[in-house]
Amino acid sequence: MPSKVVKRGSKWAVVEKSSGKVKSQHDTRRKAEGSRRIRDSAREKK
Incomplete structure (x- = not known):
């Protein structure tokens, strides 16, 4: 599933x-965007 940062x-x-499930929380938007990219790319490889 695609994800978004909010x-x-x-x-x-x-x-x-x-x-709408929260997968992770971060102190900065930059860290959250990095986590989102990793999660989305890992799903594409499967």
Whole structure:
């Protein structure tokens, strides 16, 4: 499932677009974007 990065309170969260489930939380948007890219690319390889 593709994911997106959203602001949740003081944290940045990586969230699945379809279900809205939070997959990870980060202190910075940059770290969250990196995590999102890794998660999305790992799914493409399967």
